[in-house]
Amino acid sequence: xxxxxxxxCLCDEQRLRILNLLREGPLCVCHLMExxxxxxxxxxxxxxxxxxxxxxxxxxxxxxxxxxxxxxxHPLLTENLKCLQDCAGESLALAEDLRKRRAVTAHARxxxxxxxxxxxx
Amino acid sequence: xxxxxxxxCLCDEQRLRILNLLREGPLCVCHLMExxxxxxxxxxxxxxxxxxxxxxxxxxxxxxxxxxxxxxxHPLLTENLKCLQDCAGESLALAEDLRKRRAVTAHARxxxxxxxxxxxx
DNA sequence: AGAGTATATTCCAAAACAAGAATATCCAGT
DNA sequence: ACTGGATATTCTTGTTTTGGAATATACTCT
Numbered sequence: 001x002x003x004x005x006x007x008x009c010l011c012d013e014q015r016l017r018i019l020n021l022l023r024e025g026p027l028c029v030c031h032l033m034e035x036x037x038x039x040x041x042x043x044x045x046x047x048x049x050x051x052x053x054x055x056x057x058x059x060x061x062x063x064x065x066x067x068x069x070x071x072x073x074h075p076l077l078t079e080n081l082k083c084l085q086d087c088a089g090e091s092l093a094l095a096e097d098l099r100k101r102r103a104v105t106a107h108a109r110x111x112x113x114x115x116x117x118x119x120x121x
Numbered sequence: 122x123x124x125x126x127x128x129x130c131l132c133d134e135q136r137l138r139i140l141n142l143l144r145e146g147p148l149c150v151c152h153l154m155e156x157x158x159x160x161x162x163x164x165x166x167x168x169x170x171x172x173x174x175x176x177x178x179x180x181x182x183x184x185x186x187x188x189x190x191x192x193x194x195h196p197l198l199t200e201n202l203k204c205l206q207d208c209a210g211e212s213l214a215l216a217e218d219l220r221k222r223r224a225v226t227a228h229a230r231x232x233x234x235x236x237x238x239x240x241x242x
Numbered sequence: 243a244g245a246g247t248a249t250a251t252t253c254c255a256a257a258a259c260a261a262g263a264a265t266a267t268c269c270a271g272t
Numbered sequence: 273a274c275t276g277g278a279t280a281t282t283c284t285t286g287t288t289t290t291g292g293a294a295t296a297t298a299c300t301c302t
Contacts, residue, residue: 003209007132012289013125029249042291044250049289063248063299076208080201087197088124115248133260150279163261165280170259184269184278235270236278244302251296258289266281272274 001070005053006077013092014038015046016084019069020094021101022056023081026068026119031108035100061118122191126174127198134213135159136167137205140190141215142222143177144202147189147240152229156221182239 009015017036021027027035032043047067050056055077057070069077088094108116130136138157142148148156153164168188171177176198178191190198209215229237 002212003205004132004134004137007128007137011125011128011132016125016128030247039292040249041251041293045290048250060249060298065249074208076201076204079204080197083197083200084124087195087200091123151277160262161279162263162281166260169280181268181279186279245300246302247298247300249296249298251294253294254292256290256292258287260287261285262283264281264283266279268277268279270275270277272276 001054001074001077003076005055006074006080008053009050009055010077010080012046014042015050017092017094017097018043018046018050019055019077020081020084021097022067022069023073023078024098024101026066027101027105028061028064028066028115028118030064030115031101031104032067034104035097062114064115064118066118122175122195122198124197126176127195127201129174130171130176131201133167135163136171138213138215138218139164139167139171140176140198141202141205142218143188143190144194144199145219145222147187148222148226149182149185149187149236149239151185151236152222152225153188155225156218183235185236185239187239 009019014036018032021032021035029040029043029047032038032047033040036043047056047058051058054070056067058065058067060066084092084094105116105119130140135157139153142153142156150161150164150168153159153168154161157164168177168179172179175191177188179186179188181187205213205215226237226240
Protein backbone atom coordinates (compact mmCIF):
# COMPACT_ATOMS: atom_id res chain seq x y z
CA UNK A 1 0.00 0.00 0.00
CA UNK A 2 1.78 3.09 -1.25
CA UNK A 3 1.21 6.70 -0.36
CA UNK A 4 -0.17 7.39 -3.83
CA UNK A 5 -2.57 4.46 -3.53
CA UNK A 6 -3.95 5.88 -0.33
CA UNK A 7 -4.62 9.22 -1.96
CA UNK A 8 -6.16 7.56 -4.98
CA CYS A 9 -8.69 5.99 -2.67
CA LEU A 10 -9.35 9.17 -0.77
CA CYS A 11 -9.88 11.34 -3.83
CA ASP A 12 -13.36 10.01 -4.52
CA GLU A 13 -16.22 10.91 -2.25
CA GLN A 14 -17.76 7.48 -2.10
CA ARG A 15 -14.48 5.74 -1.45
CA LEU A 16 -13.61 8.25 1.18
CA ARG A 17 -16.90 7.63 2.93
CA ILE A 18 -16.33 3.88 2.79
CA LEU A 19 -12.91 4.22 4.37
CA ASN A 20 -14.32 6.51 7.01
CA LEU A 21 -16.84 3.80 7.86
CA LEU A 22 -14.27 1.01 7.92
CA ARG A 23 -12.22 3.00 10.33
CA GLU A 24 -14.64 2.01 13.05
CA GLY A 25 -14.33 -1.65 12.15
CA PRO A 26 -15.20 -4.09 9.37
CA LEU A 27 -18.43 -4.01 7.46
CA CYS A 28 -20.15 -6.16 4.88
CA VAL A 29 -21.26 -4.95 1.49
CA CYS A 30 -24.92 -4.89 2.35
CA HIS A 31 -24.32 -2.56 5.26
CA LEU A 32 -22.25 -0.24 3.12
CA MET A 33 -25.03 -0.19 0.55
CA GLU A 34 -27.53 0.73 3.17
CA UNK A 35 -25.50 3.42 4.85
CA UNK A 36 -24.36 5.05 1.64
CA UNK A 37 -27.66 4.47 -0.13
CA UNK A 38 -25.83 3.21 -3.19
CA UNK A 39 -26.39 0.21 -5.38
CA UNK A 40 -24.51 -3.02 -4.92
CA UNK A 41 -22.48 -2.97 -8.10
CA UNK A 42 -21.09 0.45 -7.44
CA UNK A 43 -20.02 -0.44 -3.94
CA UNK A 44 -18.48 -3.71 -5.05
CA UNK A 45 -16.50 -1.95 -7.72
CA UNK A 46 -15.17 0.64 -5.33
CA UNK A 47 -14.14 -2.10 -2.93
CA UNK A 48 -12.43 -3.95 -5.73
CA UNK A 49 -10.58 -0.81 -6.75
CA UNK A 50 -9.33 -0.29 -3.22
CA UNK A 51 -8.49 -3.94 -2.73
CA UNK A 52 -6.37 -3.90 -5.89
CA UNK A 53 -4.48 -0.96 -4.45
CA UNK A 54 -3.98 -2.85 -1.20
CA UNK A 55 -5.87 -0.39 0.94
CA UNK A 56 -8.70 -2.68 1.88
CA UNK A 57 -9.09 -6.41 2.48
CA UNK A 58 -12.09 -8.67 2.10
CA UNK A 59 -12.88 -11.98 3.68
CA UNK A 60 -15.81 -14.21 3.05
CA UNK A 61 -18.02 -15.29 5.92
CA UNK A 62 -20.74 -17.55 4.60
CA UNK A 63 -22.54 -15.52 1.97
CA UNK A 64 -21.24 -12.22 3.22
CA UNK A 65 -18.04 -10.46 2.33
CA UNK A 66 -16.57 -8.57 5.22
CA UNK A 67 -14.26 -5.71 4.31
CA UNK A 68 -11.76 -4.00 6.54
CA UNK A 69 -8.82 -1.64 6.29
CA UNK A 70 -5.73 -3.56 5.24
CA UNK A 71 -2.54 -3.80 7.20
CA UNK A 72 -3.96 -2.47 10.42
CA UNK A 73 -4.06 0.78 8.53
CA HIS A 74 -1.08 2.63 7.14
CA PRO A 75 -0.24 5.56 9.46
CA LEU A 76 -0.94 8.05 6.69
CA LEU A 77 -4.40 6.64 6.17
CA THR A 78 -5.11 6.50 9.87
CA GLU A 79 -4.06 10.09 10.27
CA ASN A 80 -6.22 11.26 7.42
CA LEU A 81 -9.30 9.48 8.60
CA LYS A 82 -8.84 10.94 12.02
CA CYS A 83 -8.21 14.42 10.65
CA LEU A 84 -11.20 14.25 8.36
CA GLN A 85 -13.68 14.12 11.18
CA ASP A 86 -12.90 17.74 11.90
CA CYS A 87 -11.59 18.98 8.57
CA ALA A 88 -14.35 17.76 6.30
CA GLY A 89 -17.09 18.95 8.56
CA GLU A 90 -20.19 19.88 6.67
CA SER A 91 -19.65 19.05 3.03
CA LEU A 92 -19.19 15.30 3.42
CA ALA A 93 -21.59 13.68 5.83
CA LEU A 94 -18.99 11.66 7.64
CA ALA A 95 -20.39 11.99 11.13
CA GLU A 96 -23.84 11.28 9.82
CA ASP A 97 -22.51 8.14 8.13
CA LEU A 98 -21.08 6.94 11.41
CA ARG A 99 -24.36 7.50 13.15
CA LYS A 100 -26.12 5.50 10.49
CA ARG A 101 -23.45 2.86 10.81
CA ARG A 102 -24.29 2.28 14.43
CA ALA A 103 -27.97 2.07 13.68
CA VAL A 104 -27.45 -0.37 10.85
CA THR A 105 -25.14 -2.70 12.72
CA ALA A 106 -27.32 -2.63 15.80
CA HIS A 107 -30.30 -3.52 13.69
CA ALA A 108 -28.34 -6.29 12.01
CA ARG A 109 -27.53 -7.84 15.33
CA UNK A 110 -31.24 -8.53 15.66
CA UNK A 111 -32.35 -9.27 12.13
CA UNK A 112 -29.25 -10.92 10.78
CA UNK A 113 -27.15 -12.26 13.66
CA UNK A 114 -24.99 -14.42 11.43
CA UNK A 115 -23.72 -11.50 9.43
CA UNK A 116 -23.44 -9.27 12.47
CA UNK A 117 -21.36 -11.86 14.24
CA UNK A 118 -18.93 -12.06 11.35
CA UNK A 119 -18.11 -8.42 11.88
CA UNK A 120 -16.67 -9.19 15.27
CA UNK A 121 -14.21 -11.81 14.02
CA UNK B 122 -10.70 24.15 -2.09
CA UNK B 123 -12.50 20.98 -1.10
CA UNK B 124 -11.23 17.93 0.68
CA UNK B 125 -11.61 15.88 -2.47
CA UNK B 126 -9.68 18.45 -4.49
CA UNK B 127 -6.79 18.19 -2.11
CA UNK B 128 -6.66 14.43 -2.47
CA UNK B 129 -6.93 14.70 -6.24
CA CYS B 130 -3.79 16.74 -6.21
CA LEU B 131 -1.98 14.45 -3.83
CA CYS B 132 -2.76 11.27 -5.72
CA ASP B 133 -0.21 11.91 -8.44
CA GLU B 134 3.47 11.67 -7.67
CA GLN B 135 4.53 14.75 -9.55
CA ARG B 136 1.79 16.91 -8.11
CA LEU B 137 2.57 15.65 -4.65
CA ARG B 138 6.20 16.57 -5.09
CA ILE B 139 5.25 20.03 -6.30
CA LEU B 140 3.05 20.62 -3.27
CA ASN B 141 5.77 19.38 -1.01
CA LEU B 142 8.09 21.97 -2.53
CA LEU B 143 5.59 24.79 -2.28
CA ARG B 144 5.14 24.03 1.37
CA GLU B 145 8.45 25.77 2.00
CA GLY B 146 7.35 28.81 0.06
CA PRO B 147 6.53 29.97 -3.46
CA LEU B 148 8.46 28.88 -6.50
CA CYS B 149 8.48 29.76 -10.15
CA VAL B 150 7.98 27.29 -12.94
CA CYS B 151 11.59 27.22 -14.00
CA HIS B 152 12.68 26.20 -10.53
CA LEU B 153 10.13 23.45 -10.39
CA MET B 154 11.33 22.18 -13.73
CA GLU B 155 14.87 22.10 -12.53
CA UNK B 156 14.18 20.43 -9.22
CA UNK B 157 11.84 17.81 -10.63
CA UNK B 158 13.82 17.38 -13.83
CA UNK B 159 10.65 17.57 -15.86
CA UNK B 160 9.79 19.50 -18.96
CA UNK B 161 8.01 22.81 -18.91
CA UNK B 162 4.74 21.74 -20.44
CA UNK B 163 4.21 18.95 -17.98
CA UNK B 164 4.84 21.20 -15.01
CA UNK B 165 2.61 23.94 -16.38
CA UNK B 166 -0.19 21.47 -16.92
CA UNK B 167 0.04 20.12 -13.40
CA UNK B 168 -0.02 23.63 -12.02
CA UNK B 169 -3.03 24.45 -14.12
CA UNK B 170 -4.79 21.33 -12.88
CA UNK B 171 -4.15 22.29 -9.27
CA UNK B 172 -5.02 25.91 -9.84
CA UNK B 173 -8.38 24.92 -11.31
CA UNK B 174 -9.04 22.91 -8.17
CA UNK B 175 -8.13 25.91 -6.04
CA UNK B 176 -5.21 24.26 -4.32
CA UNK B 177 -2.54 26.47 -5.77
CA UNK B 178 -2.32 30.10 -6.87
CA UNK B 179 -0.13 31.76 -9.43
CA UNK B 180 0.94 35.34 -9.78
CA UNK B 181 2.96 36.88 -12.53
CA UNK B 182 6.14 38.75 -11.70
CA UNK B 183 7.61 40.12 -14.89
CA UNK B 184 8.18 37.08 -17.09
CA UNK B 185 8.00 34.63 -14.25
CA UNK B 186 4.97 32.95 -12.76
CA UNK B 187 5.28 32.43 -9.06
CA UNK B 188 3.15 29.66 -7.61
CA UNK B 189 2.21 29.14 -4.02
CA UNK B 190 -0.23 27.14 -1.94
CA UNK B 191 -3.62 28.79 -2.00
CA UNK B 192 -5.48 29.98 1.04
CA UNK B 193 -2.45 29.88 3.28
CA UNK B 194 -2.92 26.15 3.00
CA HIS B 195 -6.00 24.24 4.03
CA PRO B 196 -5.33 22.48 7.35
CA LEU B 197 -5.83 19.08 5.74
CA LEU B 198 -3.20 19.84 3.13
CA THR B 199 -0.81 21.26 5.67
CA GLU B 200 -1.19 18.19 7.84
CA ASN B 201 -0.57 15.85 4.95
CA LEU B 202 2.50 17.64 3.75
CA LYS B 203 3.91 17.58 7.23
CA CYS B 204 3.04 13.93 7.73
CA LEU B 205 4.52 12.94 4.39
CA GLN B 206 8.03 13.89 5.38
CA ASP B 207 8.08 10.88 7.67
CA CYS B 208 5.47 8.64 6.10
CA ALA B 209 6.66 8.67 2.52
CA GLY B 210 10.26 8.19 3.43
CA GLU B 211 12.18 6.33 0.77
CA SER B 212 9.86 5.82 -2.16
CA LEU B 213 9.24 9.47 -2.98
CA ALA B 214 12.32 11.64 -2.81
CA LEU B 215 10.71 14.43 -0.85
CA ALA B 216 13.62 15.28 1.38
CA GLU B 217 15.93 15.14 -1.58
CA ASP B 218 13.64 17.54 -3.44
CA LEU B 219 13.81 20.00 -0.59
CA ARG B 220 17.58 19.83 -0.56
CA LYS B 221 17.61 20.56 -4.27
CA ARG B 222 15.17 23.35 -3.69
CA ARG B 223 17.56 25.15 -1.43
CA ALA B 224 20.39 24.74 -3.87
CA VAL B 225 18.33 25.99 -6.77
CA THR B 226 16.94 29.05 -5.04
CA ALA B 227 20.33 29.94 -3.61
CA HIS B 228 21.82 29.70 -7.05
CA ALA B 229 19.01 31.80 -8.48
CA ARG B 230 19.72 34.56 -6.03
CA UNK B 231 23.05 34.97 -7.78
CA UNK B 232 22.26 34.24 -11.42
CA UNK B 233 18.74 35.58 -11.60
CA UNK B 234 18.13 38.07 -8.83
CA UNK B 235 14.95 39.43 -10.37
CA UNK B 236 13.20 36.10 -10.26
CA UNK B 237 14.63 35.21 -6.88
CA UNK B 238 13.39 38.44 -5.46
CA UNK B 239 9.87 37.76 -6.65
CA UNK B 240 9.80 34.67 -4.44
CA UNK B 241 10.06 36.79 -1.34
CA UNK B 242 7.05 38.91 -2.14
C1' DA C 243 -31.50 -30.51 -7.20
C1' DG C 244 -33.88 -25.95 -6.85
C1' DA C 245 -34.74 -21.33 -5.08
C1' DG C 246 -33.20 -17.26 -2.88
C1' DT C 247 -29.85 -14.02 -1.08
C1' DA C 248 -25.35 -11.72 -1.27
C1' DT C 249 -21.71 -10.42 -3.95
C1' DA C 250 -18.59 -10.21 -8.11
C1' DT C 251 -17.51 -9.88 -12.96
C1' DT C 252 -18.05 -8.63 -17.73
C1' DC C 253 -19.22 -5.66 -21.45
C1' DC C 254 -19.80 -1.30 -23.29
C1' DA C 255 -20.09 3.67 -23.75
C1' DA C 256 -18.79 8.14 -21.58
C1' DA C 257 -15.78 11.05 -19.09
C1' DA C 258 -11.45 12.28 -17.06
C1' DC C 259 -6.66 12.29 -17.29
C1' DA C 260 -1.84 11.95 -19.17
C1' DA C 261 1.85 12.58 -22.63
C1' DG C 262 4.06 14.56 -26.71
C1' DA C 263 4.38 17.83 -30.41
C1' DA C 264 3.43 22.14 -32.06
C1' DT C 265 2.23 26.66 -31.33
C1' DA C 266 0.86 30.80 -28.94
C1' DT C 267 1.33 34.49 -25.46
C1' DC C 268 3.56 37.63 -22.37
C1' DC C 269 7.25 40.21 -21.03
C1' DA C 270 12.11 42.39 -21.11
C1' DG C 271 15.92 44.24 -23.42
C1' DT C 272 17.84 46.22 -27.59
C1' DA D 273 9.61 46.85 -34.18
C1' DC D 274 12.52 42.55 -33.12
C1' DT D 275 14.54 38.95 -30.47
C1' DG D 276 14.75 35.77 -26.86
C1' DG D 277 13.31 33.79 -22.60
C1' DA D 278 9.52 32.05 -19.67
C1' DT D 279 5.22 30.18 -19.58
C1' DA D 280 0.56 28.70 -21.35
C1' DT D 281 -2.64 26.62 -24.61
C1' DT D 282 -4.19 23.52 -28.22
C1' DC D 283 -4.42 19.14 -30.63
C1' DT D 284 -4.05 14.37 -30.90
C1' DT D 285 -3.71 9.92 -29.06
C1' DG D 286 -3.57 6.45 -25.44
C1' DT D 287 -4.84 5.13 -20.70
C1' DT D 288 -7.53 5.24 -16.57
C1' DT D 289 -11.63 5.76 -14.37
C1' DT D 290 -16.68 5.83 -14.12
C1' DG D 291 -21.56 4.20 -14.80
C1' DG D 292 -25.23 1.19 -16.30
C1' DA D 293 -27.08 -3.15 -17.75
C1' DA D 294 -26.66 -7.81 -17.84
C1' DT D 295 -24.86 -11.86 -16.10
C1' DA D 296 -22.24 -14.93 -13.24
C1' DT D 297 -20.66 -16.96 -8.89
C1' DA D 298 -20.89 -18.41 -4.08
C1' DC D 299 -23.29 -19.86 -0.40
C1' DT D 300 -27.59 -21.32 2.38
C1' DC D 301 -31.82 -23.38 3.10
C1' DT D 302 -35.41 -26.54 1.80
